[in-house]
Amino acid sequence: MRVGSVEWTCPFCSLLCDGFALASREGALVLDGSDCPRARAGLVAHQSRGQPEAFVDGAVASLEAGLAEAARRLAQWRQPLFGGLGTDLAGVRALFRLALRTGAICDHADGEALAAGLRALQDRGQFHTTLAEIRARADLLVCVGTDAVTHYPEFFRRCGLDRDDTPCRRLVFLGAEPPTQLPAHMETPRIAGSGDLLADLQQLATLVGAATCRHADQELAGLAQALRAARYAVLVWEAAALPRQGALAVEMLHRIVMLLNRETRAASFALGGSDGAATAQQAFTWLSGLPLRTRLQAADPEHDPVRFAGERLLADGAVDGLLWTWSWTPERLPSVADLPRVVLGPPGMGPRLRQAGAARDCVFLPVATPGLNAAGHLFRTDGTVVPLVAARDDALPGVDRVAASLLEALP
Amino acid sequence: MSTRRLRGGRVFDPANGIAGEVRDVVMRDGRIAELDPRAAVDEEIDASGCIVLAGGIDLHSHIGGGKVNLARLLLPRHQCTPSALATGRHYAEMGYTSVFEPAMAASDARQAHLQMGDVPIVDHGAYVMLGNDETLLELLAQGADPQLVRDYVGWVVHATKALGVKVVNPAGISAFKFNQRKLDVDEAHVHWGVTPRQVIRALARAVHDLGLAHPLHIHCSNLGVAGNIASTLATMDALEGLPGHLTHVQFHSYGTEGPHKFSSAALELAEALDAHPNCSIDIGQVLFGQTVTASADTMRQYANVDFASPHKAVLADLDGDSGCGVLPFRYREQSYVNALQWSIGLELFLQVRDPWRVVLTTDHPNGAPFTSYPHLMRLLMNKPFRDEQLARLHPEVAEQSALKHITRELSLEEIATMTRAAPARLLGLRDRGHLGPGAAADVAVYREQGNAEVMFAHAAWVYKDGEPVVRDGEVRASPVGATHFAEVQFDAGVQRLLDARGDAPLGLHRHHAVIGRDELCACCNGGRLFAWACEPRSP
């Protein structure tokens, strides 16, 4: 992929914006057409292109030696955890095979947010929509407990709210501060609510279902009316911004959507699944039949969304080795340093592990970043698989190749 | 590669007029070969006491794509939602070697190919859904030239690497996005003013003119609604003689007779099929037990939300071109409606005279999981067994079902037609579904016995491209399957229309819309790609 062309897809959040250009200025990659801070930070983090170095316990090693040592250690662990899982589809496929062989438990670094959404879905289901549908017909957008754009800066633009022909008339913020920059040509009210999002959603559900409710909050009553009057209302939520007991709030939100659909049209839209989280969740589900937080073993994989939470296993010392995969920002190191680790990360992660005093008992193997220096596929937050192109070539192997080599090298 | 001879099995190969003759089948370098019976081979397999068939072909089974995965998330690890890996293995154990995903949303094509790429052993392909995409509806609303429609359909097939084209509840999924709750064949879409009849006609014409081998694959209007036989017949009529494949017709063959205002219209459909040689069907048989229904028909799935069991549902409006509804469902013997559905499916199988136009399906997982095919085959081949089952059902159905009086038992030859020869022919897979020289050496060998269910559940041997993959019902090798897709010709000028619509057609930037061969190969795990070149037909 030639830099300067428009054909770039940004991999740095699950909106996977595919309409901006990437330009090269003074050796640095910069985004053209958007000032998205998240994308900028992502590009800056990968600016330096130093010599990629593998290491074994902090000592520089060739990639081959690193791979061999990593495979040797991996084979010795009785209960490995495959954490992070920050990679693209090909990487997930390869890690899955490796996990199946080693009996690993698998969870994404943001597995907690994934689990909340999954629990709500499994309990009662949901009615969701996609970016293209929002652009085409949403006349009322309600951001529930999130301003949406702090973590998903281009969201409103992806919803077409900046376009003259947007059908959207109102953009409501429930239980969240509106951002400073708001789309023009539409009302953008804020409903403060009681400060307890779950209670507010409960009341809203009552109001949407029965129209009246004693001691109703006037603003919520107004919102319920607007929702019922809308032709196509969309309730937006963000997995990582949920309060405690997040699954309950999401369930309530789904209930409101289901109630609305009895008379008019409505849907929910989830923001989440960035950094390969949605990709790992989806691919593990089709490969094994079970979502993440599963212990893979050929005969009988075991799923437990609580017991097999990655961070919990690490905190409890319930695993004896960690294979950490994170192809995105070099800063996201494994949360533990006193456990044997194999770390797959961008070249910049190696030095950071050393600086953090986390290089002991650790094999580091540099990998490419999909969408930056490798092609690949990721799931967008609305479920569409988006292809990524390489903006430059750093001659780095992808997670898929490294994981496949590890599998081959297992004794 | 090597040469193998299956010696002394009874061969059923309807495409080549062979019905139970004892003969040898030779596989050489992945193909069926003719060989002197005395010539030496690398391996000789004693198939005496066995029947030998081409590998099974399922032309309608939901094995890949967003809604399949939603079903897995909703009902984890249920036999109706097997993993991709288990799907390939279970199909192979039953002697199936090709399976086709019938409802690929254009915007979800990559996911569908990715998931199918992880289904091992069996070859696969998909039909892309059209007829609820805003681009086509707008073209029809503007009265666009059929040539432009054809080129657009061609581009979508090319972009998504589809083998065929499917329409689900024509214009109805889109209408539901505008809060329309029902759409009859001659009723207008509330926004676009287009009728299902127009959509059917336009798509059938485009599919025909493009030269796609598989006729337009049609999920009719009003799925599951009492009295929907009228819309099914109207849909056949809308084809105006062009080829059409009506899918899971069991769900579309309901009358309104009787005390429950819900009755079998199987005979009407069978008769209509006699009168419409341009039409073929698959059944979508219902079998009892827990399953999950997964469909793009948001309009009809939403209407059934209250019947979901367990009571939950995932629904979605998708990318300006499709929808999705996933509902767990439990078919019960003591439910009048479910029992009648069971009966209607079997009546259809047994009342349609031409087995070349009927394909055996359960619309996996909608009517039942595909793993129940052997049970279904036994029901079709064994009248006393069928009567036994019927007697256990809701008393009114047991009493009144036309099934009681149907004595037909399908023969092995007819089963081989409905599960091999007919689907291969309907898909245009010239070298599949038969055992003639040059055909792909996808072969299933079953140990002959009285109980068809036991026989078909576990093949004694299965060969994929001439190599053994199953022995005594157990998978021994899991090669990557191949992908079948159509290569169509269309006027590249259609790109202008798409450019003008931004990312509307596929919910993706237009630069990423087309799946190239290399990308397809990567999605499909490096499996072989079979491109079927289409000869355009003059209108």
Ligand code: SF4
């Ligand atoms: S919103 Fe997300 S995908 Fe879009 S440019 Fe910003 S970081 Fe990239």
